[in-house]
Amino acid sequence: MKKKASTIKDIAQALNLNISTVSRALNNSRKISDETKKLVQDYAEKVNYRPNAIASSLRMGRGxxxxxxxxxxxxxxxxxxxxxxxxxxxxxxxxxxxxxxxxxxxxxxxxxxxxxxxxxxxxxxxxxxxxxxxxxxxxxxxxxxxxxxxxxxxxxxxxxxxxNNNFKASYIAVQHLLDSGYKRIAHISGPLAINIYKERLNGYTKAIEDSRLSDKSPIIFENIITDSEAYKLATGLISDKKMPDAFFAASDFAALGILKALKDNNIRVPDDVGIVGFANEPFTEIISPALTSFDQYxxxxxxxxxxxxxxxxxxxxxxxxxxxxxxxxxxxxxxxxxxxx
Amino acid sequence: MKKKASTIKDIAQALNLNISTVSRALNNSRKISDETKKLVQDYAEKVNYRPNAIASSLRMGRGxxxxxxxxxxxxxxxxxxxxxxxxxxxxxxxxxxxxxxxxxxxxxxxxxxxxxxxxxxxxxxxxxxxxxxxxxxxxxxxxxxxxxxxxxxxxxxxxxxxxNNNFKASYIAVQHLLDSGYKRIAHISGPLAINIYKERLNGYTKAIEDSRLSDKSPIIFENIITDSEAYKLATGLISDKKMPDAFFAASDFAALGILKALKDNNIRVPDDVGIVGFANEPFTEIISPALTSFDQYxxxxxxxxxxxxxxxxxxxxxxxxxxxxxxxxxxxxxxxxxxxx
DNA sequence: AAAACACAAGCAAACGTTTGCATTTATAAT
DNA sequence: ATTATAAATGCAAACGTTTGCTTGTGTTTT
Structure with missing residues (x-):
């Protein structure tokens, strides 16, 4: 014996009014007398009337x-x-x-x-x-x-x-690392099919080009997103003795993987190698050393x-x-x- | 001169069919001949017909x-x-x-x-x-x-x-700390109006009661959620020389605050003081020392x-x-x- | 006192579907 | 050939709103 939800029609019937009047009363139309409005609104309240947004959407053409x-x-x-x-x-x-x-x-x-x-x-x-x-x-x-x-x-x-201005941010990241005195700065990039990674890569490349470094050859590792991928990469670099002296990673997780690998191999951050990440993930300020990163708002x-x-x-x-x-x-x-x- | 979205009515008109037939054809009703179905569906495809979910919802009574x-x-x-x-x-x-x-x-x-x-x-x-x-x-x-x-x-x-079984988890947390040899275990709780914090508190209390500790008085700090609140708390405990030898925090952030405060005061974790958090926030496994916590699935x-x-x-x-x-x-x-x- | 005007309320169509029932047509059973 | 049956399609109502238009009152203007 469940009563179905009441509609403006029900209200109209109960109050002996037309549904258009009820509708207008509920929508506070100025065409309706205050008296009737109150009557309708009170009754609607009483029977717990809820407008059917779907019906309204259909009629109005937008939801x-x-x-x-x-x-x-x-x-x-x-x-x-x-x-x-x-x-x-x-x-x-x-x-x-x-x-x-x-x-x-x-x-x-x-x-x-x-x-x-x-x-x-x-x-x-x-x-x-x-x-x-x-x-x-x-x-x-x-x-x-x-x-x-x-x-x-x-x-x-x-x-x-x-x-985000990914290009500019990356440019700044590299400049920052240069200012800190790092000289062989690598970039850990993500899947280049995604524009943000492409842009970050470009910013990196441009900054290296514009630098005063004697060796301006970019060092780029593509398609690294997770920390474990980065960890593997860094571990490989260490054993190959090809370790750059700084990393600008296009993602914080990649940066984290690098950091872990370096710590595990007793390479000091930031003294031996500098790292900058991207995204300002919550963990960046919590880990030790805290990770330089970019807040993306x-x-x-x-x-x-x-x-x-x-x-x-x-x-x-x-x-x-x-x-x-x-x-x-x-x-x-x-x-x-x-x-x- | 924008053509408005086409409806089954438009399709019906164009194909010289009734809208009910079109509707059934589109819904693959078995009452419609394969011939007509194909006709309708192809045409619908051609004119880029999209069913109006709102109208359908209204008619069907559910969305x-x-x-x-x-x-x-x-x-x-x-x-x-x-x-x-x-x-x-x-x-x-x-x-x-x-x-x-x-x-x-x-x-x-x-x-x-x-x-x-x-x-x-x-x-x-x-x-x-x-x-x-x-x-x-x-x-x-x-x-x-x-x-x-x-x-x-x-x-x-x-x-x-x-x-989640917060009670049980908390009970286990305390047991774990006891097993590790900690003896004065404090609980950092959240706002007790929220049931989960109440339950965690109860689990803690029960575990302490059930323990073989000679001193079974609970040590409880309520309404601490952020890491900075916890940091302040812990700093206060240190200067008051009332430091427990372990904390079970009802949130990872509270645990983090405690941890920071201890580190800043050269109190070793876990050697001097043990910590267990709750929620298994991503940072818990990243920080050092990594934080024991509960995965909530x-x-x-x-x-x-x-x-x-x-x-x-x-x-x-x-x-x-x-x-x-x-x-x-x-x-x-x-x-x-x-x-x- | 008649015409003009607000004001309040009612009527009915429309939004785009779905679906029970009626109708038509073709096929099978008598 | 007639009737019963099945298959395919058409008709129209319904879902719950909103809104232009009409109608009915009572008030103001001339």
């Missing part, structure tokens, strides 16, 4: 929902991003539909599909490692669904973008992505020019890169 | 969407939880609507409201620090929306629950929560008895708690 696609929800960077997105979106009255691609293109396509079908008002995405074809994203654009790319972006797509990136999206939604105008917001990561100097002389 | 409410998306534990939930839900064809309460009851209520209005099929929640009144959750139950509580739960509410908890929910949704039956799934956290022994003799 106040934003879709978000990230590679992995539980990576610190992305969970911070989501945090920021949710914060802004929620206080603007939007809901957040979240999908993760697990770094797989197939899942990403699937997610985009779901979001389109759900008629989200906009989509924020950080593309997967595999994403090299952009057809699914073009579909989004063609449907006039505002699309914002963050962090990992497809440069060619004409969408708003929120990114991930929460703020999320907030900004949401803000841009809201702006686009609320000031709908023709022929917008896609803009790109670039945030400079902040170098956080810690022990691992300051040579005690 | 294949699950709501999730957590205190903070970007805490490791919760982002892992979400990861697990998303994984299971997504492959079962459900969408995930995420809200964070920011540890505020008001936000939590608001989130629940939104989710009810969105007519989600079920809700998974980890309640906020402030949540002491459960009216909003009762509303959910009264509306027959399946509700699953995880980790932080309101015991009195008759819902399914996925929890957070991803698996998320998966399990989602599974339970799906089960409840798919095998709808009257008078279900709410069940509680308890997961034993796993003690991960690291350096910080093994006394080298």
């Amino acid at each position: 106040n929902t934003i879709g978000l696609v990230v590679p992995r929800i539980n990576r610190q960077f992305f969970s911070n991003l989501i945090y920021g997105v949710e914060e802004v979106l929620n206080s603007a009255g939007y809901n957040l539909l979240i999908c993760q691609s697990n770094e797989l293109l197939e899942n990403e396509k699937q997610a985009i599909n779901t979001l389109i079908n759900a008629r989200v008002d906009g989509i924020i995405i950080s593309i997967s490692k595999q994403t090299a074809s952009y057809k699914h994203l073009e579909t989004v654009i063609n449907r006039d669904i505002p699309l914002i790319q963050t962090d990992r972006v497809a440069d060619l797509l004409p969408t708003n973008k929120i990114v 991930s929460i703020e990136m999320g907030r900004e992505a949401a803000r841009i999206l809201l702006d686009e939604l609320e000031n709908k105008q023709e022929n917008r020019v896609p803009k790109q917001i670039t945030i400079d990561p902040r170098l956080i100097v810690r022990e691992s890169s300051i040579r005690r002389l | 294949n969407t699950i709501g999730l409410v957590v205190p903070r998306i970007n805490r490791q534990f919760f982002s892992n939880l979400i990861y697990g939930v998303e994984e299971v839900l997504n492959s079962a064809g459900y969408n995930l609507l995420i809200c964070q309460s920011n540890e505020l009851l008001e936000n939590e209520k608001q989130a629940i409201n939104t989710l009810i209005n969105a007519r989600v099929d079920g809700i998974i929640i980890s309640i906020s620090k402030q949540t002491a009144s459960y009216k909003h959750l009762e509303t959910v139950i009264n509306r027959d929306i399946p509700l699953i509580q995880t980790d932080r739960v309101a015991d009195l509410l008759p819902t399914n629950k996925i929890v 957070s991803i698996e908890m998320g998966r399990e929560a989602a599974r339970i929910l799906l089960d409840e949704l798919e095998n709808k039956q009257e008078n279900r008895v709410p069940k509680q799934i308890t997961i034993d956290p796993r003690l991960i022994v690291r350096e910080s708690s093994i006394r080298r003799l």
